[in-house]
Structures are given as C-alpha cells and as structure tokens.
Amino acid sequence: MSDLLYSDVEDDLRAGLRALLAEACAWPDVLAGTETDAPYDAALWERLTEMGVTALPVPEAAGGAGASWREASVVLEELGRAVAPVPFLGAAVLGTAALLAAGAPDLAADASAVLAVPLSTPPGAAPDGVRADGGRLTGVITAVADAGAAATLLVPAGDGLYAVDPGADGVRVTEVVALDMTRRLSDVALADAPARRIGDTGAVTAALTTGAALLAAEQLGIAERCLEMTVEYVRTRYQFGRPVGSYQALKHRLADLWAAVAQARAVVRYAAGCAASGDPDLPVAAAVAQAHCSATAVRAAEECVQMHGGIGFTWEHPAHLYLKRAKSASLALGTADRHRAALAGLVGLPA
Amino acid sequence: MSTAPPDEAGLDRRVRDFLAVHDPAATDRRDFLRARFDAGLAWVHYPPGLGGLGAPRALQDGVDRLFAAAGAPGNRPERNAIGLGMAAPTILAFGTDEQKKRFLRPLWTGEEVWCQLFSEPGAGSDLAALATRAVRDGDGWTVDGQKVWTSMAHEARFAILVARTDPGVPKHRGMTYFVCDMTDPGVEVRPLRQMTGEAEFNEVFLTGARIPDEHRLGAVGDGWRVAMATLMNERVAIGGHAAPREGGMIGVVAALWRDRPDLRTPGLHAELLRLWADAEAARLTGERLRQQLAAGAPGPEGSAAKLAFARLNQEISGLELELLAEDGLRYDDWTMRRPAEVDFTRRSPGYRYLRAKGNSIEGGTSEILRNIVAERILGLPAEPRADKDVPWKDLPK
Ligand SMILES: Cc1cc2nc3c(=O)[nH]c(=O)nc-3n(C[C@H](O)[C@H](O)[C@H](O)COP(=O)(O)OP(=O)(O)OC[C@H]3O[C@@H](n4cnc5c(N)ncnc54)[C@H](O)[C@@H]3O)c2cc1C
Numbered sequence: 096m097s098d099l100l101y102s103d104v105e106d107d108l109r110a111g112l113r114a115l116l117a118e119a120c121a122w123p124d125v126l127a128g129t130e131t132d133a134p135y136d137a138a139l140w141e142r143l144t145e146m147g148v149t150a151l152p153v154p155e156a157a158g159g160a161g162a163s164w165r166e167a168s169v170v171l172e173e174l175g176r177a178v179a180p181v182p183f184l185g186a187a188v189l190g191t192a193a194l195l196a197a198g199a200p201d202l203a204a205d206a207s208a209v210l211a212v213p214l215s216t217p218p219g220a221a222p223d224g225v226r227a228d229g230g231r232l233t234g235v236i237t238a239v240a241d242a243g244a245a246a247t248l249l250v251p252a253g254d255g256l257y258a259v260d261p262g263a264d265g266v267r268v269t270e271v272v273a274l275d276m277t278r279r280l281s282d283v284a285l286a287d288a289p290a291r292r293i294g295d296t297g298a299v300t301a302a303l304t305t306g307a308a309l310l311a312a313e314q315l316g317i318a319e320r321c322l323e324m325t326v327e328y329v330r331t332r333y334q335f336g337r338p339v340g341s342y343q344a345l346k347h348r349l350a351d352l353w354a355a356v357a358q359a360r361a362v363v364r365y366a367a368g369c370a371a372s373g374d375p376d377l378p379v380a381a382a383v384a385q386a387h388c389s390a391t392a393v394r395a396a397e398e399c400v401q402m403h404g405g406i407g408f409t410w411e412h413p414a415h416l417y418l419k420r421a422k423s424a425s426l427a428l429g430t431a432d433r434h435r436a437a438l439a440g441l442v443g444l445p446a
Numbered sequence: 447m448s449t450a451p452p453d454e455a456g457l458d459r460r461v462r463d464f465l466a467v468h469d470p471a472a473t474d475r476r477d478f479l480r481a482r483f484d485a486g487l488a489w490v491h492y493p494p495g496l497g498g499l500g501a502p503r504a505l506q507d508g509v510d511r512l513f514a515a516a517g518a519p520g521n522r523p524e525r526n527a528i529g530l531g532m533a534a535p536t537i538l539a540f541g542t543d544e545q546k547k548r549f550l551r552p553l554w555t556g557e558e559v560w561c562q563l564f565s566e567p568g569a570g571s572d573l574a575a576l577a578t579r580a581v582r583d584g585d586g587w588t589v590d591g592q593k594v595w596t597s598m599a600h601e602a603r604f605a606i607l608v609a610r611t612d613p614g615v616p617k618h619r620g621m622t623y624f625v626c627d628m629t630d631p632g633v634e635v636r637p638l639r640q641m642t643g644e645a646e647f648n649e650v651f652l653t654g655a656r657i658p659d660e661h662r663l664g665a666v667g668d669g670w671r672v673a674m675a676t677l678m679n680e681r682v683a684i685g686g687h688a689a690p691r692e693g694g695m696i697g698v699v700a701a702l703w704r705d706r707p708d709l710r711t712p713g714l715h716a717e718l719l720r721l722w723a724d725a726e727a728a729r730l731t732g733e734r735l736r737q738q739l740a741a742g743a744p745g746p747e748g749s750a751a752k753l754a755f756a757r758l759n760q761e762i763s764g765l766e767l768e769l770l771a772e773d774g775l776r777y778d779d780w781t782m783r784r785p786a787e788v789d790f791t792r793r794s795p796g797y798r799y800l801r802a803k804g805n806s807i808e809g810g811t812s813e814i815l816r817n818i819v820a821e822r823i824l825g826l827p828a829e830p831r832a833d834k835d836v837p838w839k840d841l842p843k
Binding site for chain 2: 096099329337338347349353358359386387445
C-alpha cells in the first residue's frame, strides 16, 4: 500500500504555495478577474512557473523539477482552495501527462501545451471530432479547458496525437461562456490546420486517467475550503439567541461533510501515489477518486451556500466561485456515474 | 542485554527465535499464547512484563503477520473485543501495577473474556447520567443497580463498570470506575433477546455486588475521565487495522454479484458500484488512519471511520437482500441462542441486514458521534446544557 500521508517536502510546498496564493490570489481579485477578458491570471501563472510548480512531474533532464504527480497533487489541492484562475489542469496536468506519455518530456517543461479534448471527456473515451489527412487536421473540439493559455494544442485525431500551433492558419480558438468562471473554456476549430504527429491515442488515455486522479485533489481543496468557511461562519452567526452552528440540524450535516472530506484525502493520496509510481491500479484509484471527490466537492459547495443563508447567494460572497468550480469539475473528465460504470469493468462487476 | 525497544528487524528475529522454541503445531494453544505474551510479542507497544517490549505500535502488524504465516494459534479477538480494545488500554493507562499483572495476561490470551457494564436503562448516550450506586463498605464497595445491552456478559469473567459514588455533585464528577468480578453472587446476567432472535447482549442486575477496593481503576470520583479514555480507545480500535480491498461486507455482495448473473438489474448495478466506491474510500481512510498511528500522529479520522462503517454495513446488507429477491425473504434461524461472538459473515443475509442495524447504535450512536465531530473536531458551539452544574440527585429523570 502506498504512502497516504504527506512528506515533509510536500508540507513545505503546501506552506509556500498557500502563502503565495493568500497574497497573489485573494478571492476578491479572483472575482474581479472573471469580469475581465483575460483568460487567466498571467502574473500568478508566471510566479507559479518561476517556483517550478508547473513542471513538478517533468524529469530534470527535460528541464522540469524532477518531482512527481504526488507533489503536483498537493499543488492542485491548494489551487482548488483558492479557486485559482490558472491553466494548471489543462496545461500542467493534462498537457504534461499527454507529453510524458507520448515520450516528449522536453516539450512539457514550460507547461504551455494544452490537451485539446472536451473537458467532459472520461478516461477511455476516444474523442473523434477531428480528422487527420496528410499531417493536416480538420474538425471542431468543443469546451476545451485552458486553451486560451496554450502555446501548443495537443489534438487527438484518428489514431494519433498531434501538436498544433494555435496561431497557425486554419486554427481558430474561441472562448465560450463557461459555468466555471475561473476555468475558461474554448471551442477549437481546425480547418486543414498544419499539425505534427507526436504520439498515439494511448497518450490521450494516459493523460485523461492521470487527469482524473489529479482533479480529485483540486476537488479536495475546494471541499476543504468550503467546509472551513462554513464552520467559521456558523460559529459566529447568531439567530434565536444562539450561534446557528449550535443547532444540530447544521452540526450533523457538517460532521458528515467533514467525514467525507477526511475520506477524500485518503482517496486523493492513493490516486496521486498510483499516478506517481505508474501503479497498475491507477485506473481503479482514479475512478474511485472521481466517484468520491466530485460528489464531496459539490456537496461542500452547496452546503456552503445554504448555510451562509442569503449572503451565500450573493455575487459578493465567494461561495459561488466554489460552487461553479465544484459543479463543473464534477462533469470534467467524466461524471461520477461514468467513473462508477468504468469500475464495473475494472473490478469485475459486470452489468 | 540491551534495554532499548527492538526495531523491525529485532522483532522479526524475536518472533523467529520464539517460533523455533515453541512449535505452533506441537504446543498446546493456551501454553503457546501465554508464552507469546511472556516473550513481549503480544502487544509489542506495551511495556516489558505486560505483553510487550515498548516497541513502536506500527510494528504490531508485522509481528501478527509472522505469527499467522507460521500457523500460530490466534487469541480470537472476535470473542474478546471489549477486553482487547477497551479494557486493556484502560487498565494500562489507569491501573496499578498489581492490576496490570493480574488482568492483562489472561485477557490477552482470551482465557478471561471481558464485558462493559456502562449502559443503563436510563443512561445510554448520556452515560454520565447513570444511576448504579457504589457505596463504600469497609475495604471495598457494595454495588446496586441495573445495566443493560451488555454484550457477551454471559461469557465474561470480568467487566469494566462505571458506578455513581457521589449523587450530591454534578453528574460527571460523582462517578468511579471499577473492575467487576462477574462471578460475584451479587451479579445476575439475564439474556436480552435481540431483533435477530439471539441474545448476544444481556441485562445485568447488580444486587449487593461486592468489589474490593483493589479493583477500583483510577481515583474515587474520577470515573468519567477513565471512561472517556475507554471510549477513545474504542474509536481507535475501530478503523485501525489494515484491510484488503473488498475485505468487508462489500466483498460478500460483490461475490454474490459475480456468482449470480441471473440476479442483476441495472438499478442494482448502479447501487452496487456506488457502494463499492464508497467502501473503497472507507478502506483507504482506515488505511490512512493506520499509517498516521504508525507515524505516531493519530488523526481524528477514527470518528469518520465509525460513521462510514455503520452506514456502509447497513446499506450494503440492505442491498444484499434486494439482490437476492426471493431468497432475501428467508431467514436462517429465529431460535433464541446465546452466541459466543458476533457471527456476521457466516449467518444468513437476513441476519446481516438486521445485525447491521446495531452498528449505528453500539459504541455510541451515529448522532452522538456527529455531535462529537462537530464540537471537538470542527469546534462548533455545544448545545445549551441543562445539567451541567446541577447535582445528579436533583436532575429530572
Ligand atoms: C448491539 C449492541 C451492543 C451493545 N453493547 C453494549 C455493551 O456491551 N455495553 C454497554 O454498556 N452498552 C452496550 N450497548 C448500548 C449502547 O452503547 C447504547 O444503546 C447507546 O449508547 C445508545 O444509548 P440508548 O440506547 O440509551 O439510546 P438513547 O441515548 O436513549 O438514544 C435514543 C436516540 O436519541 C438519540 N440521541 C440521544 N442523545 C442525543 C443527542 N444529544 N443528540 C442527538 N441525538 C441524541 C440517539 O442517537 C438515539 O437515536 C450496546 C448496544 C447495541 C445496540
């Protein structure tokens, strides 16, 4: 059984990141950012890149930090806690995982390649919106996460994975209005666009599986922060002469949520450990992680809204940023239901 | 000879040396267990002379595995869960040297089974409300009262008992903790039949029962603190051991699903997979708790583990009946029996369904556990308390 605790290095990484995010990614700024045209917080992304956290699983020889998906998972927890508007999932997780699996680690060092699949794609599904014809791609891919940050688009087409320059002729990236205001989505249209084949579709499956395992860490961070905010609030909000947090109707729901978050942490650590070591149990670990953590994050965000009462429903309160991220993330990389269906095949419980 | 506690390699060596001298196949079971205790290989984290070697708790698993691999007889922990999980750590923490010497060895070997005389008809969740009186009587105590829902009292040689020694002070301050000899003529055990048909628990009537003062655990009036230590250990005992995937009730249902394609429906399939993922999450949480304990930093996840266990056991055993459809309508045996242990997996699905209903009541209800999580872990404000500063005798009952 892999180590489910955090190492000292991971604890230090978390502390450093949390301090940085407290200063550079306060939620009022995140909210303000959603009302600009900037597809993500470029200044924050640059600082994260300088810290080396965007290239943690990339080998040192290829210009990365030579750490692993375990450390990257800790980064996602913190980014989730801050609903940070940076393209970490699309670029530093999905893009990097695809490049590592395709055997092109040096392209991953600056985390600027984004996997161009609909964000809702579950591991194991083969996206088929694009046709390859003599090194040229044609087709449409909808709802791609973080495409606005891409220096390279990694596009699955036919039986291959292709690198496409988003500035090339025949490539059009159009941002769409997304439910999650802090993770931008784009539609990508390719019309006879020039492309370079860099691997096969196995790299896509690997990226989506690793992505599902890592996304669970972001969901854990969201859930944990929502629980914290809610506990802080119900302790100090008085109604009927008592703090509302002294009412059992709320206490018991928060206790159950706490238990679900405690479980999420174990599940996330296991999934990250499997991703880091290439454990053959990774598909099961990722499916369990998505089945558990997406539901936990949504529940935490929904309880956060509810237990804040009217304030929780306002634009000025951060609860909605978390709710939008949590609900969108629960659809990302396969819904919990699809992951449970995948488990059926993986653990021998056929329909 | 070195007095430093042994490390993993040192323990491995001790187990092998022990096995070389005590061949499990050729040694009487009791003798084998006693010798294992005396060699400090029972609870390796207990002190030397009391079944241990002062080694890190984390190393227990490895020792148990080596013994199991050698075919050594076990001490049948399922028969003495209260003794091993709750009485022993409490005695270790609060007992005198004589008490530790007297009680721990036969407890560990299973020669003496223990039960827990805490709950009363008027005091379950509110344990501190208990009414059983212990009155000073020469060099001992005389105890009168009634306990209830006492698991395995019919098998037990000793009991941990909390009784009221001062009704004139608020309830938490007037209790004292004792070890009660179940063979005392003042102790009467009557089976209390359960919804499963059997009687695993009992009513226990204490009528002029005698307890020598040497069998008091902790100071007079300090019973609440000692009882809290017992209950803490209960929670640690729950999630703290390694389990394989599909190790619990989910494995029973998964096996049924695989064996009986004729029973499958899409709705049950969805339900099964939901519970499978939940069970795996619960298992990993238990594993993480175990790793925390081993690293010397126990987290509060034990409470999450008990809540999850109770819910899962109930939902999964309910699903098993639905899956079985017609066979789910049957039951194995309503005969009033007095089992020596809970026989969860070997009995029928109907039994499992009914017995699982106890999981969210025994050892503290899920509601009480949620209160504890909310107040002690999340720091939420307590309920208003009507009983805090009122002497016990003046409380409404
Ligand atoms: C199978 C089994 C084995 C047992 N074995 C033992 C044993 O060996 N030794 C022993 O001493 N006891 C034993 N018990 C007793 C068990 O510990 C008690 O039943 C339990 O603590 C609940 O107490 P109660 O039955 O008095 O219920 P009550 O305390 O009367 O509770 C009734 C209901 O009210 C709820 N409730 C009570 N207080 C609150 C509150 N403050 N907030 C919210 N809800 C509340 C409870 O959760 C429950 O749903 C056993 C019970 C079972 C079912």
